[in-house]
Amino acid sequence: MQSLGVLNLNKPLPELLAPAGTPEAAWAALAYGADAVYAGLTQFSARAGAGNFTSEALDELIGYAHSLSRHVYVTFNTLVQQRELNAALETFALIRDLNAGGVIVQDMGMARLIRNNFPQLRLHASTQLAVHNLAGAKQLKASGFSRVVLARELRLAEIREISRNCGLETEVFIHGALCFSYSGLCLFSSHMLGRSGNRGRCAYCCRQPFKAKDENESLPFSMKDFSAASHLPALLDAGVASLKIEGRMKSPLYVAAVTEFYRKALEGDSADEEQRLSDIQTIFGRPSTGLYLDDSADNPVDPVNDGHRGxxxxxxxxxxxxxxxxxxxxxxxxxxxxxxxxxxxxxxxxxxxxxxxxxxxxxxxxxxxxxxxxxxxxxxxxxxxxxxxxxxxxxxxxxxxxxYEFSTPRPGVFRQRRPVDIHVLQSAESVALTASADCDGTQVQVENTLPGPFEPARQPEKSVEAIRRCFEKLGETDWMLGKLTFGEGSDPVFVPASMLNNARRKLIDDFSEVWNQSRKSFFIEEVIPTEPAAQLISWSVKTRCFKLLENLEGIDELVLEVDLSNLASINTAIVALPPEKLRLALPVIIREEDTVAFREFIDSLPNQQKWEAANVGGLHLLKGKADITADWPLYTLNTQAALQWCDQGIRQFVFSPEDDSQNWSALIPQLGDAAIVPVYQHTPLMISATPPAGHEEKLTDRSRRSFRIEKNGRQFVVVGKTPFSLVEHFDELKELGARRFRIDLCYGIDTSEQAGDIVHKIIHAQPINGHSGNFNRELQ
Structure with missing residues (x-):
């Protein structure tokens, strides 16, 4: 780890955000100076292997944090399949009821559900959305987000540009483990082992050994740990709102030590700095890197160690x-x-x-x-x-x-309870009890009447106090006594304690039932299916090189990825092909320094030009264009995501190659012609700003699977030798209603002969070698 820089303490300090994989880690973080923690429930968390929280434990954590004027953000940063939408809604309702400070999401369908049903919840965009430019942040602001967690690969200048101009709070990682791939763009674990990193079940394939040629094994993708300690002054100057420590899989001891280190750094306390750095290394320590925050020549990959060293x-x-x-x-x-x-x-x-x-x-x-x-x-x-x-x-x-010892709150003390107001109207004939509370702007009210006759209270003041004591005993319910009022002109009467207790229990039970019914006002929009035109099959082929496809027979649409360094090839395609047959695709990664050039290129073409986007930043650059397709990195695993993209100008959706047939069977009838099914591609398993150690082009893992590293602009892309192929499932896909299919030749193809042979075989339903990904296994 690097030592601290000198902080300007005259500037407002950003929030220090710590991980809480377990309740113990949360207590440790708050004890050692975290302003906020982020935690996941047992479902829908991108760290499924963490301890995570039951609803009861999360309730107590949020209650405790609020007692300290701190925040808890709930992670819901996974992709959600169609069958899970109802469970997602129930979870969001729970998060709302627990008064979380915000929800961190990756799936844009979930952003839509929250906005439509729980507008009081603050939306935080997960780093899984791979936001790496100002355009992406602006697109999320227009979608209702309050905060964006920026991609870890950014340089300080890019963080400054986004933070000062996007109109959102920005959150950046300052410490912890790094992925080799841009977050949200890694399909390695999913394609190889059926364990999706986008669903919280990453198998950490990037930490595994590989061989290059006949050399010894090494760890070409194993990243050092991130440490931005020496860059804190620059991050503060950039206008970052939140500094995030990675580590929901780490121990409470680790969380305590790292949180204290950065808390003291933010307060300008540099005493014993080296000792505290050393302490952290004894708990969990890989070699550290500042990644791309500066122009250091330091290699962020550690090809030797993949775990704790000390x-x-x-x-x-x-x-x-x-x-x-x-x-x-x-x-x-x-x-x-x-x-x-x-x-x-x-x-x-x-x-x-x-x-x-x-x-x-x-x-x-x-x-x-x-x-x-x-x-x-x-x-x-x-x-x-x-x-x-x-x-x-x-x-x-x-x-x-x-x-690093810390105390834990006593169970039950910080359980959150909502105030319920009780109104009492007494007479000799009856005692009317009314419970009421505000529910999202609507007054919920329940009345229960005790029939008399009742005798006048001999000591009226004691009668009033007895009623107060009764309603202060709300036990294990979700309620606490708010205002206790008595009707004007009401004469206190004597009500036996047992009768009053029974009345209280029934009143609160009835009130809770009505309250819960009034809160279940959420809904799921339906997508109106579109009928395939005359049941005809349509083929699109995507490539990064126009020359690879000399013969376009049988292809309905060529999708050509834009490479600004080779505009001659793009212009050749524009001249050679009719407008309806050519779609230009923006790359998934467009760094800030390139956005002006891309915008100028987009504006130079006629409005009828068709486009494809693969990132929210690219989607923002295409704002106002009439015909846009979403490539698979703009994930559409549920109809809510499809509706969200439709609102932003998208007309078709390329399904994710990591999805399964069960989910497609639910989506295709809903989306009809808007659904594009990928049937062949050398899937980019990892897309990285970092070259693998040794800069090798071909690697083999211990299972003797072969991989190659290709360059796409500034990015390094890892692809498998064996392609993803659903050609043998073509009849099944047609039976599901699929009519639009995608052949992606962006990677793994070297010659036009290869490309032509693959396209010919697929279109004519001839056998082709490949793996089917998660098609026949449930996406984990």
């Missing part, structure tokens, strides 16, 4: 028998954990069960060793050969564990 404490000075001798920069306690890079690839770990000062007699043992001392650690019997000069790390510190 804090560097020294290098091996000598090995004398079973004793390893080094000069340690860190104090140690007995049973602390150590790691040694014994062979350069797999660190050897052991516990400091026997240790002494190097100057001590060999028989002497110590429970603690001071910092800045020459020490001797006894190696275990299975220790490998240790070379002189290799680094030694402390990978577990009992002192650090003891340093």
């Amino acid at each position: 804090a560097l404490i020294g290098t091996v000075k000598s090995v004398v028998g079973p004793w390893l001798v080094l000069h340690s920069s860190r104090a140690l306690q007995k049973h602390d954990g150590l790691k040694i890079e014994s062979d350069g690839t797999h660190p050897f770990g052991f516990a400091a069960d026997e240790m002494r000062l190097a100057s001590d007699p060999e028989k002497k043992r110590r429970f603690e060793l001071p910092a800045a001392a020459e020490i001797a650690l006894k190696l275990p019997a299975d220790s490998p050969r240790i070379e002189i000069g290799v680094p030694v790390y402390c990978s577990f510190s009992q002192a650090v564990r003891q340093r």
Whole structure:
């Protein structure tokens, strides 16, 4: 990790946002200075492997945070299939009722559901939306978002441009693990193992070893951990609203230490900075990188280590028998954990069960060793050969564990309860009890009457107090007593305690039922299906190179991705093809420095030109165009997403190649001609701003699967040798009602002969090798 820069404390401080994968991590974050935490429920969280929260636990967390004037944001940052829409609505209703500070979403269909049904919920755009330019942020503002979590790959200048001009709060990551791919654009785990990163079940394929040619294995995609510590002054100056720590899979100890580090940094407290950095490394530490915040030549990939290494404490000075001798920069306690890079690839770990000062007699043992001392650690019997000069790390510190203690709230104390007002009208003939509360601007009211006769109260003031005490005992209900009022001219009467308690229970039960019914006002819009024209099959072929497709026989539409460095090829296609046969596609990644050139190119073409967008930023650049298709990265896994895209000018939707046949069977009848089904492509498994370590073009994993790395502008794209193909399922797809099909040749194709052969075989339903992705297995 890098050390801190000098902060300008005269500027308002941004929010410090910490991860809460479990309730314990949340308590730790709030205890050590987080202004807000983000947490997921057991469904619809992009960290399905985290502990996550039950509704009861989230309720208490939000109640506790509110008592501290802090916020809790709920993560709903996954893609949602059609069959899950009702469950999504129920979850949003729960989030509303729990008074969350905001909802973090990836699926634009979910943004629509929230806007239509729960407008009081603040929408935060997940980093899974891959917003990397000002145009993308503006598009989200127009869609009702209050905050956008920017892509991690941005440079400081880009963050500044977006933050100062988008009209939204911007949130940026400042610490934690990095993905090799732009978030939301990785299909590696999904295509290879059926575990979708967009559904919270990433298998971390980028952390696995690969081979290049006949070389030893390495980790070409394994990223270092992100640390923006030295860039805090610049981020504050840029106008960022929230600084986010990654780590919902991390321990409460890690969350406590990292949160405290950045809290003290924001407050200008640099005392013991190096010690706190070292502490964090002992809890969980990979080598760190500032990624692209500056123009550093630092390589953000670590091809050697993929996991926890620890804090560097020294290098091996000598090995004398079973004793390893080094000069340690860190104090140690007995049973602390150590790691040694014994062979350069797999660190050897052991516990400091026997240790002494190097100057001590060999028989002497110590429970603690001071910092800045020459020490001797006894190696275990299975220790490998240790070379002189290799680094030694402390990978577990009992002192650090003891340093970051925190208390947890007592269960039930911070459960949130809504106030209910009680009105009492007493007479000798009856006692009328009325419960009322405001529900989203509508007054909900229930009355319960106790029949008399009743005798006058001998001590009226005690009668009133008895009624108050009764309604303060609302127990395990969702309610607390608000205002207690009595009708004018009402004479206090004596009501037996048992009768009053029973009346209270019935009144509150009846009120809760009416309240819940009044809150279920949400709805799901239906999409009116469009009939396929004369049941004809339509083929579109997408490519990045016009020359690859010399023969367009049988193709209804050529989709050509725009490459501004090769406009001659684009102009050739525009001249050669009639307007109805050519669709120009904007790339999924358009960095800020290129947006002006893309806008000028778009404006230079006639209005009847057809377009395709693959990102919300590209969609914003195409605003006002009449015929736009959404490529698969603008995910359409439910009809609500389709409606959202329709509102923004989109007429057709290319389905995601990671979706399954069950979901398509639900969508195709709804979307009709607007549905475009991908039947062939070398799917971009990862799209990255970072070159893989070694800059290799071909790699093989341990399952002997082959991959290649292609360049698309500034991006590095990982594709598999075996293409995604649904050719053998063509009849099934037609039976589902599909009539528009997409052949994507953007990657994995080298010659026009290859391209022509693939298109000919597919159109004529001839066999073609490939894998079917998740088509026959449920998308996880």
